[in-house]
Amino acid sequence: MDTSEDILQQASPDLVRGSETARRSKAARLSPSFISWLQAGPMMLVFLAFFLIPLVFVVVVSFWDYNEYQLLPAFSGRGYTDTFEGCIAQLPELCTIAKTYVKTLKLCFLVWIITLFIGFWVAYFLAFHIKSKTWQMGLSLLCTIPFWTSNVIRMIAWIPLLGRNGLVNSGLMKTGLINQPVEWLLFSEFSVVLALVHLFTFFMVVPIFNSMVRIDKSLIEAAYDAGATGFQTLVNVIIPLAKPGIVIGSIFVITIVMGDFITIGVMGGQQIAAAGKIIETRVNALQFPAAAANAVILLVITFLIITMMSRIVDIKKEL
């Protein structure tokens, strides 16, 4: 483990020498660990004030009771028991919450696989086939285009493309491939996955690209020299070295999709259940403890997935 002073020494020996003179006056003496704390402090405070404390509140409120118009600060498991209502009684049929999570996880898995596939090759192209730094930058910026519009605009934009009388359908009808407009193009799982992939592939591209550009080119040359085929180089050199990027990108995509309800709502015609949607409906009905309980459940499940992923790759070590 490097101390911050060692790092400083490497980075700028002059600075450390300067600090040695300062060290002689006892008042100005700062221990290295204190400096580390000072550096990490601002982020830690923000994290504490705007994430950890609110999170504690959410957990606390999830165990409160409520009525039509206020929270009742008395211990109650109602938020949870209501949520899991019928989960045992209805067996073998799935209860609402189980159905919702099966659906959410399914969408999440599909989006993850597709964004990973597309994102990997886009990053590969940017890292190994584009030689100029400027072009690399310019092309990665192009990936942000889906973020240039709001959700409502996107919703409006998809209808003329995928709708019953949209471009795709009329195109297919003209070529004679279909006689009737295809209905599943819009307000279906297909359109939800399409929209999510369209939005979030970017979050895959950036970290994977970042890992790939740091791969020493001489390693790839060495692989070729040693007689590896392109495929062998990919599997044995590039993928293992791009793993941290893959895992970070996956965490981005999975956490966002697990909590998303706006895109799923808009593209699924509000007919597809999402874990986030349950929370929203509860909040809108002023049932905050029930909403908080659902948020805790979502958090636990997402956390489990991420723990599993970081088992596969030790991100701390790789970074």
Next chain:
Amino acid sequence: MTETTRKKGLSRRTLLKSTAGLAGLAAGSGVITGFPYVMSAEPKVLRYLGTAVNEGDDISKQCLKDTGIKIEYITATTDDVTKRVMTQPNSFDVLDTEYFALKKIVPSGNILALDAKKIKQFDNITPVFTKGETPGGKKIGGQGTAPWKVLYLEGKDSKKFASSATEFVTLIPTVYNADTLGVRPDLIKRPISSWAELLNPEFKGKASILNIPSIGIMDAAMVVEASGKYKYADKGNMTKEEIDLTMKVMTEAKKAGQFRAFWKDFNESVNLMASGETVIQSMWSPAVTKVRSMGIACTFQPLKEGYRSWASGFCVSKGVSGAKLEWAYEFVNWFLSGYAGAYLNRQGYYSAVLSTAKAHMEPYEWAYWMEGKAAEKDIKAPDGSLLEKAGAVRDGGSYEDRMGGVACWNAVMDENDYMVRKWNEFIAA
């Protein structure tokens, strides 16, 4: 946020000072006799929390001109308005909300009832609100949270609704309407006359309802009753069994692929209809007007089972007192004095005081919007855009016919918690 407001206030004060100086000069020179409001000690500003329905720029501009009160709009969705009243009662002065929200808002004690005696036009408010009948004497359906059930409180700080008239009014009515199904006559090509048509397999994959549980379930109940499956004692206050039954019917329809999409937002409903994704769906009057102004045939179809109605009105936050409370009264009185009412009527909504709104409308406009007569001239929106060509007749006809045909009102049920859970189940099915 506070900082910018304060700055704005200051600059406005400086502005007022200089204007006052100018006015003084002008008064001295004998040109203008004076602007009474310019003399007030501080700028009259009211923060107005509500949905976008009656938060028109023209209304706030006219209000500033007439009364010197500057309205700062805080726009939110129906659900968010209620949420804000509960959690941040000091973040607004005047509240414009729906009557059905009162069942949640009044017990929280976060709002102040208004004094009927201080509302100049109170006695002229349409009997729809006070008696539950139209001016022509037609009885209006009272299922759900009908305004006259929650219009009065027992006392100033009471949290109980009074059964007879008192001087403490929960909400001074501002705007209301009768909602029904919107249809695309060009694509359906036959007359539609019942709510039951929403679940007709003929429109499989081409129907839609609202995804706002408290409103959506009322539409669902209208459909269930119209199809003869069940007769509710009160659609606006179902028992658990009735909720189960209603959601079962809707779930079966959903699984069979009856619905193309559910909508939540005004623009979504317009797009679904205009693009032909849906041909029959629950809708709001101005949304139908908007589809029509795009040159696409769309009818706000009157149905034999009647309309589902909603109404909203003004009250003030409990934190408002003193001079600010007086301005609030001044503003509410101004709102009922005609300009705003005429503005709302021209959008296809209804105003609370009919007589004053009539005085601010052209006779041909009044005849079209309120009397159900064929338009003598082109009908224009408040912003001047063309809504209907001469000769058109309003869907559903006159005020008497539309409001008289109301069957139920948007509601918050006693079993609201259960209903919301069942709604989530319906979406997940």
